[in-house]
Amino acid sequence: MSYSTINRLTPYIFLAPALVIMVIALLYPLGYMVFGSFRDWDPSQSIGETSFIGLGNYISLWNDPNFHESLIVTLKFAITVVFVEMIVGVGLALLLDRNLRGMSVLRTMFILPMMIAPVVVGLIWRYMYHPSIGIFNQTLEKIGLGSVDWLGQHALLSVIIADIWQWTPFIFILSLAALQSLPRSALEAARIDGASGWQQIIYIKIPLMMPVLIVTCLLRLIDAFKVLEVILVMTEGGPGLSTEILALRISRTATEFRELGVAAAMSNYLLMLLLILTIIMLAFNKLQEMKAERQRRAVEAEKG
Amino acid sequence: MAHPDTTYERQHPAFYAVIFTLVFMSVGPIALMFINSFKLDVDIISGTTGLLFLPTIQNYETALCDILPYELDHLDYCSLKFGGAFINSIIITLISTVLTLIIGCMAAYALVRFRFMGRDTVSGTTLMVRMVPPAVLLVPVFGLWNNEFCIGRETWVGEIIRDTFGGRGDVCLAGTHSGIILVYIAMNLPFVIWILQSFIVQVPRQLEEAARMDGAGSFQVFFKVVLPLIKPGLAAAAIFTFRIAWNEYLLASALSDRDTKTVPILIVNNMSEFNVEWGVIMATGMLLAIPPIIFTLFASRQIITGMTAGAVKG
Structure with missing residues (x-):
C-alpha cells in the first residue's frame, strides 16, 4: 500500500471504532425499533416470528385515552419545569454576576444536585415528601398549618419542584458563563451613558445573552422529556396516571406489560417530538453562525 | 481566576442572606440524606429532625454486609446484596468510561482535522443521536440483546462459554457486563465527540505540522501532540461519561440479571417495597452519591467547562 492510500484511509481508521459501536448499539437498534413498531411484538419472540x-400500534395509541393523558402530563411537566428554571436560573445569574469572594465554591455547591444519581434525587425527595416522617409535613405541622398530601393529590407539582431543584443550576451556570463573556465595552458604554441596573439588564444584557439563552432553553426542554428515574422512584407514575410521563409509560409498556410493539410506536412518537426540537435548535445555531460570519465580513470590508 | 490582589465588591447584608438561603436549599436535601444515613429507622420514623441522635454506622454495615469480612450481630442474613452491585457498578462504569474516551477522542480528531467523504453525514448523525432518550433505546435494546445478539449454544464459541460459565440456552448479550457496557459507550459517544471537538479545534495546527515535519505519523501526532493538549477536555468528558454510566438505572435494569445488577437498580427495588427501610436505603444512596460528589468538589471547574462547551456550539 502506498503512502497516499494510507493517508487517505487515516480519518476512517480514527473513526472506525466509534462508527462500529454507534451503528451496532444505536442506529441499528433505532431502525429495529421502527421496524418493530409495525409488528405485534412480544419480548419472548424473535422479531422474525x-x-x-x-399502523396498528400507532392507531391504537392514537385512540388510547391513557396515552393522551400521559402525553399531556409530559407536556405539562416539561413546559412548567423549563419555564420556571429559565426564569429562576437567569435571574440568579444576573443577581450573582459580581466580583464575589468564594464564587467558585458557590458554583460547586450549586452543581451538586445535578451530579448525583437521579435515583438518589428521587429517594431524597420521596423521603422529604413523606406524609408523616417527611421534613415538609413535620415543619408544617409544627407551625400548625396541617399536612399536605404531597405525593398524592399534588404529585405532579411535587415532582416538578424536585426537578426544579435539580436542574435550575444548569441554567444558572450556563447563563452566568454567557453573562461573563459579554463584551465589556457594551456594558461600560451603557454605564457611562447613565443606564440604571435594570436598564442595563433589559436593554443590554438580556438581548446580548439571547442566543445562548435560546439554546439553553431548547437543550433543557429536550432533557425534560427524558426525565424518568426521579419520577419512577418518587411516585412510580401514580397516583393513577397523574405523573406517568411518556418515558415512564414506554418503559412500563415494554417491561411490565411486555408489549414491545406498542412501546416502540410510543417511542417513535416521542422521538418525532424530540427530533422537531433538535432541528429547531440546530437551525437556530446555524443561523447564529451565519449571522456572526456576516458581521465579521462586514467589519473586514470596512477595514479593507 | 481571581487574582490575589483583586478587590472584592462589598455587598449588602441582604445579598448574603439570599446566597446563604440558596446554598441551604441546594445542599440541604443532600445533607439531610447524609445525616439520616447515620440514624436508626426508629430515630428516622420518630421524627427527631434535629441533630440529637446517636449516630451509628449500622446502616452502612447492613448495606455492605455481603462484602464485609466480619459477622454482623444485628442481622440474620444479608438481604441487600449491595457489595456485589457495587462491584458491578465499578466494573461497568470504569470500562465504559475508558473505552468511550479513547474511541470518542479518536473520532472527534478525525472529524475536526480531516476532510473526507461522508464527514458531514457522520457529524450530523452524531449531533442528532445525542437527543435520543434512554427510554427510547430501551425497547429495541431489550429485544436485540435478549433475542438477536446471541451466540447459539450449538456453535463452538457458545459451547465454550456455556462450559465455562454454565447455564442453559443461547449465550446472549443481555445479562452480561459487556451488554450494558456496549450500550453505555454508544449512548455517551455522541456527547463526548461533540465536547472534544470543541477542544481539538483549539489545538494550534502549527504544532501538529511541526511534529509531522519531524517525521511523526498521524497516530504519533495524535497520541503525542494532540492528546496531552486537550487534557482539560478529556477530564470534562470523563466526568460526564462516568456520571451517566454510574447513575444510569433504566437500561441497566432491563439488561442485567441477578448477578450483574448495579447499585441504582438496588435502590429502586428497595424503594418499591411496602416497608421502606429508610436508614439502609439512605446509606446506599449516600454510597452511590459519594463518587459524583467527590468529582464535583475537586473538579468543578472542568465540569463547568464541559457543560458550557457541551451546550454552546463547539
Missing part, C-alpha cells in the same frame, strides 16, 4: 400489523 412476529406478524406484521401495519
Whole structure:
C-alpha cells in the first residue's frame, strides 16, 4: 500500500471504532425499533416470528385515552419545569454576576444536585415528601398549618419542584458563563451613558445573552422529556396516571406489560417530538453562525 | 481566576442572606440524606429532625454486609446484596468510561482535522443521536440483546462459554457486563465527540505540522501532540461519561440479571417495597452519591467547562 492510500484511509481508521459501536448499539437498534413498531411484538419472540400489523400500534395509541393523558402530563411537566428554571436560573445569574469572594465554591455547591444519581434525587425527595416522617409535613405541622398530601393529590407539582431543584443550576451556570463573556465595552458604554441596573439588564444584557439563552432553553426542554428515574422512584407514575410521563409509560409498556410493539410506536412518537426540537435548535445555531460570519465580513470590508 | 490582589465588591447584608438561603436549599436535601444515613429507622420514623441522635454506622454495615469480612450481630442474613452491585457498578462504569474516551477522542480528531467523504453525514448523525432518550433505546435494546445478539449454544464459541460459565440456552448479550457496557459507550459517544471537538479545534495546527515535519505519523501526532493538549477536555468528558454510566438505572435494569445488577437498580427495588427501610436505603444512596460528589468538589471547574462547551456550539 502506498503512502497516499494510507493517508487517505487515516480519518476512517480514527473513526472506525466509534462508527462500529454507534451503528451496532444505536442506529441499528433505532431502525429495529421502527421496524418493530409495525409488528405485534412480544419480548419472548424473535422479531422474525412476529406478524406484521401495519399502523396498528400507532392507531391504537392514537385512540388510547391513557396515552393522551400521559402525553399531556409530559407536556405539562416539561413546559412548567423549563419555564420556571429559565426564569429562576437567569435571574440568579444576573443577581450573582459580581466580583464575589468564594464564587467558585458557590458554583460547586450549586452543581451538586445535578451530579448525583437521579435515583438518589428521587429517594431524597420521596423521603422529604413523606406524609408523616417527611421534613415538609413535620415543619408544617409544627407551625400548625396541617399536612399536605404531597405525593398524592399534588404529585405532579411535587415532582416538578424536585426537578426544579435539580436542574435550575444548569441554567444558572450556563447563563452566568454567557453573562461573563459579554463584551465589556457594551456594558461600560451603557454605564457611562447613565443606564440604571435594570436598564442595563433589559436593554443590554438580556438581548446580548439571547442566543445562548435560546439554546439553553431548547437543550433543557429536550432533557425534560427524558426525565424518568426521579419520577419512577418518587411516585412510580401514580397516583393513577397523574405523573406517568411518556418515558415512564414506554418503559412500563415494554417491561411490565411486555408489549414491545406498542412501546416502540410510543417511542417513535416521542422521538418525532424530540427530533422537531433538535432541528429547531440546530437551525437556530446555524443561523447564529451565519449571522456572526456576516458581521465579521462586514467589519473586514470596512477595514479593507 | 481571581487574582490575589483583586478587590472584592462589598455587598449588602441582604445579598448574603439570599446566597446563604440558596446554598441551604441546594445542599440541604443532600445533607439531610447524609445525616439520616447515620440514624436508626426508629430515630428516622420518630421524627427527631434535629441533630440529637446517636449516630451509628449500622446502616452502612447492613448495606455492605455481603462484602464485609466480619459477622454482623444485628442481622440474620444479608438481604441487600449491595457489595456485589457495587462491584458491578465499578466494573461497568470504569470500562465504559475508558473505552468511550479513547474511541470518542479518536473520532472527534478525525472529524475536526480531516476532510473526507461522508464527514458531514457522520457529524450530523452524531449531533442528532445525542437527543435520543434512554427510554427510547430501551425497547429495541431489550429485544436485540435478549433475542438477536446471541451466540447459539450449538456453535463452538457458545459451547465454550456455556462450559465455562454454565447455564442453559443461547449465550446472549443481555445479562452480561459487556451488554450494558456496549450500550453505555454508544449512548455517551455522541456527547463526548461533540465536547472534544470543541477542544481539538483549539489545538494550534502549527504544532501538529511541526511534529509531522519531524517525521511523526498521524497516530504519533495524535497520541503525542494532540492528546496531552486537550487534557482539560478529556477530564470534562470523563466526568460526564462516568456520571451517566454510574447513575444510569433504566437500561441497566432491563439488561442485567441477578448477578450483574448495579447499585441504582438496588435502590429502586428497595424503594418499591411496602416497608421502606429508610436508614439502609439512605446509606446506599449516600454510597452511590459519594463518587459524583467527590468529582464535583475537586473538579468543578472542568465540569463547568464541559457543560458550557457541551451546550454552546463547539
